[in-house]
Amino acid sequence: TTQGGTHQSAFREALVATIRQYFGKQYDAADIRQSVIGAISVKVIEPVFESQTKTKLGSNDMGPEGPTVRTFIGNFLQTELDNFLHRNPEVADAIQRKILRAERERKELSGIQKLARERAKKANLHNRKLRDCKVHYNDIKHERRLETTLFITEGDSASGSITASRDVQTQAVFSLKGKPLNCYGLTKKVVYENEEFNLLQAALNIEDGLEELRYNNVVIATDADVDGMHIRLLLITFFLQFFPELVREGHLYILQTPLFRVRNKHKTIYCYDESEKQSAMAELGAKPEITRFKGLGEISPGEFKLFIGDSIRLEPVMLGKEQIDALLEYYMGKNTPERQEFIIDHLKVEKDLVGHG
Template sequence: MAVKKEQTTGNAKGKGLAAKATEIKAKAAASAKAKTVKTVKAGTKKTAGAKVSRAAKVAGPAKAAKAASSAKTAIAPAKPAASKSSGSAVYDESKIKTLSSLEHIRLRTGMYIGRLGDGSNPDDGIYVLLKEIIDNGIDEFIMGNGKHIEIAVKDGTAKVRDFGRGIPLGKLVECVSVINTGAKYNDDVFQFSVGLNGVGTKAVNALSSHFRVLAFRNGEYAEAVFTRGGLVSQKKGKLKEKMKDGTYVEFTPDADIFGEYQFNLEFIEKRIQNYAYLNTGLNLHFNGKSYVSQHGLFDLLSEEIGEDGIYPTGYYKGEHLEFAFTHTSGDKHYGEEYFSFVNGQFTSDGGTHLSAYKEGFLKGVQTFFKKDYRSEDIREGITAAVAVKLKNPVFESQTKNKLGNSDIRTWIVQEVKDAVEDWLHKNQEAAKKLEIKIISNEKLRTELNAVKKEAREAAKKIALKIPKLKDCKYHLEDGIFGDKSTIFITEGDSASGSMVSSRDVMTQALFSLRGKIENMYGKKRAAIYKNEELYNMMMALGIENDTQGLRYARIVIATDADFDGFHIRNLLLTFFLSYFEELVTSGRVFILETPLFRVRTKKDTLYCYNEKERDQAVTNLGNQSEVTRFKGLGEISPKEFGQFIGEDIRLVPVSISVLKAVPQVLTFYMGKNTPERRDYIMKNLIDDAG
């Protein structure tokens, strides 16, 4: 195994800030997404917000995790319009406000931690808060201080203890509550830090209903307790018992900001595993388990790929650059798969360091073989992990998903080229297997191009535009507007009918299937071009050549909540995981959740997503209420449907635990009938009779 797992057992100023935080809290609560059950007042158009409440893991495939408990939220009356006599609201000096730094964090949370969410997505804000605290311990380790970090998450509260130098006691309060205060601006103290902006811990403090920090240095300690960024108490003194230097932080994310959230321990475990891979020798304890790696990214690739590599994993580690790579056979993985990191931060959208790595890898292979192989033939089937340490990283957002430094390209390209060429010289057998793979890719590409040509010619005869696609105006390449672009893949014209008139034509597109698509498990990529419907869907998504041409930020599978709908969902996931796996691993594929029941009276209407919510709604509205069961999306009227694909849309992200599990899962669920699958079905069969 790549990662070893072992079982182990206030003052006036503060009150003033707390008062301001209470004022901001009311605004934040008003803008937060409402709870899961929607309430609609008769005669109004406004609806309460819905929360994404479940996470999907590829285990069925994409079997949703157990939903978080939900609660009903009533709609507040709309604010009265501005006086007609004045024409608009008065704009004068009284309307100008100055917020403190922490107030600004609470009011404009997305600027600091990205999305809010409820914990069902690994990029949700509660995980960003935890990351910011752990990062401080990682930074200490990078600078040679402390080889151990303890992490615990239970009942919505996170606790982190590092054994670094500890925050200077006299500056403890400022370091966790005053923006632009910290040592990470000093290169002598921190050289390869992720959190260079001095905001991370302050954001955690401001967005937590409870925040406690202790620093231990040379037998003394300092402690400070905050509520929503407001100082509640602080004290200093000498330690009664000997304790190692370091910092302890515990925090509880504020429900007024994050709503009804729940930590998914698997998401946290995955992040901690990555920390171990990226920091060889660092021991991280999480909820009683220990994570440590001795071989860095080599271990990461071994964990992800297992025995699927066609040659032993290549590995290189320099002073500022580390990478590992291998190729898999076409029947295991199509396309390319990368895990990229900067100063220990997972950059899900890559960036300049990843682009430079790809270029360097291409040049290294071409130089070694002394042949001008094409980049797509060299990289098809590759899985690689890349990590770089930079003194001044420039990220394209506060959440650090993509690196923007342009000055690093030249040296990374050259270092990767030299390292790859050297590794191939030292591993001649692996080099031969790589060349066979490249030649095979070249042959398959040539054959595929011939099939593509025939498919394009056939498509031209059908229509000038893609059949069954109702496109939107903005696409993924259109900046901030494109970030909201979504394509819904629906089950037949009936299901899409409700969406056509209720969708946002600027950012929401529809592609209608005729019904159940072909099971593509175990078929070569050329089979796509012989299937008109799948070919049209691929063209609609813009992924014919590679996933870089993807036209939409989100691919949403919208099928009925019945057995046929679930089967179509699995067939689509099989298609994506077989040929376009990186769409899933990059977080582009989602499942749309729509209500199963409508419970209403003459005054109120409640939409419920499961039987428990339905029963609660009947209790709230009374036994005289009317209950409707939606069997298919087509049964929901366009007027009703708009709210379920609007701002309050419920999307379940499809994720993968490890790449090597994908072929096993697809074989079990979508391959030929086997005694094992038959036994599984019999054991899990539900008798709906009666």
């Protein structure tokens, strides 16, 4: 049941009660459950579901003559988990350390959140980072809500080009100043302490979940050079670390912009990679004019309108079966010999083939 149900509610409740009883402390339920990964399977006779799709269990009893789901799971967990903790004190100690760490982080966050929300509220009245649009994804009845897009750019020149060429009805622009912080291994406290992250969170309206997300498409729009790729990685890390559901639900994209413009007096072709450029050169013949765009700021607003309009190319950021923690540790953690070897094995040098048409 993808949406849980009475068995999951009973499991969550029994887990908290058993942990509190074992340690003799009234720890906060959220601190106990933080980072817990568990699976529960129960055999209910004549199960009742809350919808035809059977995604949420609604049964209150294990069967016609059986105990309630809540009692059955509560008694089982209280006995088995309590026995396990007594037999494995080192595991119990690790759980308690995790709970205390979560409690400490939550208390630290509470003070920071209040200040950050006040700061974001003031900034939203005139947020110099955000050039907003008129329609938003959480305008449930608006016919264009699915078109709503937030472009996250770096630098004034790039944001200027997109701002000048965007559709003000459905396209917004959030401009970063320089490279964002590498969030790997940091707690969510950094989202409130870092002004840009706090304003980005406020612009997206995702502090408490995705229910009121303001843009259907969150698009990272950076230069196609090494610095631009680094900024992409840092932003993807930010979303994976603190808002993984935004990625899982298919809202995060990379904007593909042309690397080359190939033209003659009669036709202009925009090319997104070396092979497209070679094809364009062959099509136009007779030494066409070739321009390589080194950054988004070099593309005029008139041209940029073509790349964020109906023919926009978006590359979705998708999560496979990999664990997020392992993925971030490998690519964004310490520079290990394994990662160095991976870079060496996959390093490619792209030569400019303009002179070899």
